[in-house]
Amino acid sequence: MFSALNGVKILDLTRVLAGPYCTMILGDLGAQVIKVEAPGGSDETRGWGPPFQNGVSAYYLCANRNKKSITIDLKTDEGKKIIQKLISECDVIINNFKTGTMDRLGLGYESLAKINPKIIFCSITGFGETGPYKHLPGYDFIIQAMSGFMSITGEEDSTPQKVGVAITDVLTGLYACIGIHAALYEREQSGTGQKIDVSLYDTAVSSLVNIASNYLMSGKIPTRLGNRHPNIVPYQTFQTADGEMVIAVGNDRQFAHLCSIIGLPELSQDPQFSTNPNRVTHRETLIPILQNEFIKKPTAYWQQLCQQNTIPCGPIQSMEDLVADPQLQAREMFLSMNHPEAGDIRLVGSPLKLSKTPPTFEKHPPMPGEHTEEILTQLGYSAATIADLQKNQII
Numbered sequence: 281m282f283s284a285l286n287g288v289k290i291l292d293l294t295r296v297l298a299g300p301y302c303t304m305i306l307g308d309l310g311a312q313v314i315k316v317e318a319p320g321g322s323d324e325t326r327g328w329g330p331p332f333q334n335g336v337s338a339y340y341l342c343a344n345r346n347k348k349s350i351t352i353d354l355k356t357d358e359g360k361k362i363i364q365k366l367i368s369e370c371d372v373i374i375n376n377f378k379t380g381t382m383d384r385l386g387l388g389y390e391s392l393a394k395i396n397p398k399i400i401f402c403s404i405t406g407f408g409e410t411g412p413y414k415h416l417p418g419y420d421f422i423i424q425a426m427s428g429f430m431s432i433t434g435e436e437d438s439t440p441q442k443v444g445v446a447i448t449d450v451l452t453g454l455y456a457c458i459g460i461h462a463a464l465y466e467r468e469q470s471g472t473g474q475k476i477d478v479s480l481y482d483t484a485v486s487s488l489v490n491i492a493s494n495y496l497m498s499g500k501i502p503t504r505l506g507n508r509h510p511n512i513v514p515y516q517t518f519q520t521a522d523g524e525m526v527i528a529v530g531n532d533r534q535f536a537h538l539c540s541i542i543g544l545p546e547l548s549q550d551p552q553f554s555t556n557p558n559r560v561t562h563r564e565t566l567i568p569i570l571q572n573e574f575i576k577k578p579t580a581y582w583q584q585l586c587q588q589n590t591i592p593c594g595p596i597q598s599m600e601d602l603v604a605d606p607q608l609q610a611r612e613m614f615l616s617m618n619h620p621e622a623g624d625i626r627l628v629g630s631p632l633k634l635s636k637t638p639p640t641f642e643k644h645p646p647m648p649g650e651h652t653e654e655i656l657t658q659l660g661y662s663a664a665t666i667a668d669l670q671k672n673q674i675i
Contacts (some may be wrong), residue, residue: 283310284637291345292376295323300343301453307346308630308639315347321648336622341645349646358674367392375514376404379414389475400463400473408479418480427484435506453482513559522578528592537589542573618646
């Protein structure tokens with residue numbers, strides 16, 4: 281099957297999550313991805329766990345399929361020469377070293393562009409390659425704290441909370457992927473590559489969207505609202521007779537339907553609640569009224585009525601519920617692969633559904649250096665030379 285990124289070759293010098301997540305997406309779309317680590321493996325997530333399956337980390341497996349692995353000591357002249365040879369035939373190189381590291385290694389954009397003017401050089405850092413914080417290390421948790429994410433996450437009376445996944449890593453990986461696609465498209469017009477500088481901090485701030493806009497327009501510092509929405513009411517969790525559910529009323533028509541199904545149609549005509557701005561103003565009066573009705577029936581009862589009346593709603597599902605969800609099964613959002621050490625593994629699939637060139641899942645997350653000899657042989661290295669490089673721990 282012809283893939284969307286067929287013929288695109290990526291040199292991946294990233295580890296942990298933001299970079300590997302980006303390159304996995306590119307690999308799913310058909311790009312050839314070569315993952316570079318130090319001899320023995322230097323992606324920290326290989327040791328992050330439990331859980332492990334036959335010694336292989338679940339964390340590592342989540343972001344590294346559809347890649348080949350080569351191990352190289354980048355601090356050696358011979359190792360740098362291998363990178364330079366690979367650059368001559370690659371389209372993209374992506375790294376998430378600290379600012380300045382690639383330049384110190386002699387592998388900065390200016391140097392590599394002399395070897396291959398068409399190369400697209402993507403750098404992922406915590407704070408970017410300019411500004412007073414450029415040399416600081418960046419981790420998702422730190423970025424969530426500094427970016428304002430944590431200041432708005434949690435209940436009103438709780439301490440600031442982080443999002444349950446490394447969300448700034450994931451979003452940065454997506455932005456890097458977007459930037460790479462844009463640069464590949466631009467290269468079709470200009471014939472030359474360019475440098476992409478993307479940071480976790482910039483990405484997190486960009487992702488504040490309406491929260492940041494609210495502050496920039498009003499000057500009012502946003503506070504934690506728990507599961508409530510600052511601009512829309514009712515848009516939050518509610519207790520039911522047997523658990524919790526989420527109601528997300530996005531307009532006045534939906535609110536009128538909600539009032540009808542709880543048996544209080546007059547609420548939608550009340551001037552305090554008839555429009556969303558008024559509901560936001562009077563939320564402290566409205567929410568207890570709604571909660572008093574929802575607590576009378578189980579979640580499934582309300583879910584059925586909401587769905588019948590096109591009111592956005594959803595149960596709060598566990599991971600166990602998620603894996604069994606028939607919608608996700610129909611969308612093929614979970615897949616199985618065979619791994620040489622871990623055995624049969626299950627992974628989350630791709631949300632991209634392309635009609636002509638859908639993502640494919642052909643390569644298991646590689647073991648360290650699993651494809652070193654194959655890749656070097658393709659570069660023209662002899663078996664004797666490869667043996668010497670291995671003996672000297674350069675690969």
